[in-house]
Amino acid sequence: xxxxxxESLLKEANERKVDFENATVKCGIIGLSGSGxxxxxxxxxxEQIAPVGSTEQTMEALSFFxxxxxxxxxxxxxxxxxxxxxYISDLNLDxxxxxxxxxxxxxxxxxIFLHDEMALNRDKPCFIVRNKIDLxxxxxAYDNDLSENxxxxxxxENIVSSISSLDGCVYLTSARHPTKWDFPKLLDEIxxxxxxxxxxxxxxxxxxxxxxxxxKKSKIAAxxxxxxxxxxxxxxxxxxxxxxxxxxxxxxxxxxxKINSVxxxxxxxxxxxxxxxxxxxxxPEYSALKQSILKLxxxxxxxxxxxxxxxxxxxxxxIKNISKxxxxxxxxxxxxxxxxxxxxxxxxxxxxxxxxxxxxxxxVINSTPKY
Numbered sequence: 001x002x003x004x005x006x007e008s009l010l011k012e013a014n015e016r017k018v019d020f021e022n023a024t025v026k027c028g029i030i031g032l033s034g035s036g037x038x039x040x041x042x043x044x045x046x047e048q049i050a051p052v053g054s055t056e057q058t059m060e061a062l063s064f065f066x067x068x069x070x071x072x073x074x075x076x077x078x079x080x081x082x083x084x085x086x087y088i089s090d091l092n093l094d095x096x097x098x099x100x101x102x103x104x105x106x107x108x109x110x111x112i113f114l115h116d117e118m119a120l121n122r123d124k125p126c127f128i129v130r131n132k133i134d135l136x137x138x139x140x141a142y143d144n145d146l147s148e149n150x151x152x153x154x155x156x157e158n159i160v161s162s163i164s165s166l167d168g169c170v171y172l173t174s175a176r177h178p179t180k181w182d183f184p185k186l187l188d189e190i191x192x193x194x195x196x197x198x199x200x201x202x203x204x205x206x207x208x209x210x211x212x213x214x215x216k217k218s219k220i221a222a223x224x225x226x227x228x229x230x231x232x233x234x235x236x237x238x239x240x241x242x243x244x245x246x247x248x249x250x251x252x253x254x255x256x257x258k259i260n261s262v263x264x265x266x267x268x269x270x271x272x273x274x275x276x277x278x279x280x281x282x283x284p285e286y287s288a289l290k291q292s293i294l295k296l297x298x299x300x301x302x303x304x305x306x307x308x309x310x311x312x313x314x315x316x317x318x319i320k321n322i323s324k325x326x327x328x329x330x331x332x333x334x335x336x337x338x339x340x341x342x343x344x345x346x347x348x349x350x351x352x353x354x355x356x357x358x359x360x361x362x363x364v365i366n367s368t369p370k371y
Contacts, residue, residue, distance in 0.1 A: 009230055009233070010230050010231075010233065010234045013226065013227050013230040013231075014227075014230075016223070016227065017227040019196070019197040020197045020200055020201065020223070022197075023068065023196075023197035023198050023200070023201040024068045024069070024070060024198075024201065025068070025069045025070070025097050025098070025194060025198050025201055025202045025205070026070045026072065026095065026096045026097050026098075027069065027070065027071050027072065027096065027097060027098050027099070027100060027190070028072050028074050028093060028096045028098070028099040028100070029041060029071055029072060029073050029074060029099075029100050029102060030074050030077070030099060030100065030101045030102065030111065030114055031101060031102035031103055031111070032076065032103070032108070033058065034104065035102045035103050035104045035105075035131055035132075036102060036104055036131040036132055036175050037050075037058075037073055037102050038050040038051060038052045038073070039052050039131070039175035039176070040100065040102055040129065040131055040173070040175045041064055041071045041073070042175065042272070043173075043175040043176075043178040043183065043207065043209075043276075044069075044071070044187060044206055044207065045064075045066040045067075045069070045071075045205070045206075045207060046206070046207025046208070046209075046264045046269045046272055046273075047066070047207075047264075047266070047268040047269045047271070047272045048268075048272060048275075049064045049065070049066050049071075050062075050064045050071065050073065058073050058074065058075045058076065059075055059081065060075055061073070061074055061075060061091055066205055067201070067204060067205030067261060068201050068205060069201070069202060069205040069206075072096070074091060075091075076110065077110040077113065077114055078109070078110045078113075084110065084113060087114075088114075088117060088118075093118065093124075094122065096118075096124065097124075097125070097194060097198060098124065098125040098126070098127070098190055098193055098194070099114070099118050099119075099124060099125070099126045099127070100126075100127045100129055100190075101114065101115055101126065101127070101128050101129065102129045102131050103128075103129070103130055103131065103159075104130070104131050104132040104135075106158065106159070106162065107128070107159060107162045107163065112162065112163055114126075115128065115163060115165075115166075116163075116165065119165070120165060125190070125193035125194075127169075127171060127186060127189070127190060128159060128163070128166065128169065128170050128171065129170075129171045129173055129186065130155055130156075130159055130170055130171070130172050130173070131173055131174065131175060132174060132175075133151075133152070133155065133172040133173060133174050133181055134174040134176060134177060134180075135174075136151055136155055137151045137152075140154070152172055152181075155172060156170050156172060171183070171185065171186040173186060176276060177276065177368050177369070178207065178209045178276060179209045179210070179276075179361070179364055179365050179368055180368060183209060184209050184210035184212070184213065187206045187207070187209065187210075187213065188210075188212065188213070190202060190206075191203050191206065191216070200220055200223070203216045203217060203220055204217065204220045204261070204262045207264055207269070207272075208263060208264050208357050208360075208361060209361070210361070211358060211361065214263070214354060214357050214358055214361065217262050217263055217354075217357070218350060218354050220262050221259045221262050221263070221350045221353070221354075222347075222350060224255055224258050224259055224262070224346075225255065225259075225342070225343060225346030225347060225349075225350060226343075228251050228252070228254070228255040228342050228346060229338075229339045229340075229342040229343040229346065230339065231251050231342075232248050232251050232338035232339055232341065232342040233338050233339040248338060248341070248342070251342060252300070252342065252345060252346075253300065253301065253302070255342070255346055255349075256300040256301060256349060257301055259346075259349060259350060259353055260297055260301070260353065263353050263354070263356075263357045264357070265293050265296075265297060265353060265356065265357065265360075266297070267294070267297075270290055270293065270294075270360075273360060273364050276364065276368070277363075277364045277367035277368055278367075279367045280363060280364065280367045283363060283367065285363065286363045286367075289356065289359050289360060289363065292356065293356050293360070296352070296353070296356070300349070
């Protein structure tokens with residue numbers, strides 16, 4: 001591989017990186033006050049980004065942001081301020097990437113209107129969510145002696161019967177228990193409704209409520225490692241001796257932060273996982289896992305921790321620095337070593353973080369109440 005090949009690889013990798021980093025997903029949330037829209041937004045993000053507990057009807061479009069996903073809590077359709085005839089144009093709904101229609105009871109005329117307009121007439125991904133299904137299961141068991149499966153069938157049939165074009169596609173969820181029922185499937189299918197960098201961005205931003213989600217996040221993380229490795233290779237072409245180690249450290253720190261974000265291993269998301277599984281914090285195994293996650297995060301989010309890694313790679317680092325003083329071929333050697341160092345560190349880190357994410361998911365699932 002010569003310098004021209006490296007520069008071509010750098011250009012291609014940078015274009016993919018820029019596409020990913022510039023991608024955004026705009027998701028409209030539709031539903032009456034009390035249906036659990038804010039709780040649903042928080043469960044998708046895996047942390048509290050929208051306030052919950054208010055019973056006031058949304059009067060304006062309210063945006064909440066998480067990892068380049070914009071969730072917009074839309075005002076009610078068919079009101080005096082937001083008449084049905086101009087609702088779509090007034091709120092620029094054609095600019096949205098997808099919609100989630102949320103109910104905790106039944107669908108209303110405005111819900112059906114928006115579903116048909118956006119899904120059928122505009123071919124926009126539109127997902128019908130029956131939230132708070134845990135309460136329905138409890139109530140049906142108490143009032144009508146129905147089993148969980150009988151309640152799920154009853155609720156699903158009730159929703160489907162209200163929209164002839166729905167074809168049975170209803171997601172039964174509880175934002176309080178996002179590992180159960182159709183919640184993981186909902187996230188998977190929202191991601192699949194997007195294309196290219198938007199799909200990758202939604203996968204990167206959604207919470208890890210299933211092992212399948214974690215595996216998909218690993219592929220995004222692998223891309224981040226690849227882009228970072230190419231950046232280190234480009235740094236190897238830097239003609240100024242002595243600069244590249246500090247630059248490599250910056251590349252690795254940035255890579256680690258992005259990988260942590262993709263897997264949701266942040267203090268905010270750990271706190272949210274504990275909220276979803278109230279018994280979680282009582283588990284000694286979880287406490288040990290949490291400490292190991294926080295220790296890992298703290299270790300590599302600062303340049304000092306990464307520099308220790310580079311020092312442990314001692315021989316390669318020395319060769320890389322010495323090679324800078326050689327003519328042209330030395331820069332190619334340095335670029336190759338930089339690529340290998342970053343790839344090796346990145347792949348090891350992704351494997352470690354993936355295992356911690358799986359362990360966290362397992363403990364959340366085991367702490368979730370049975371129905």
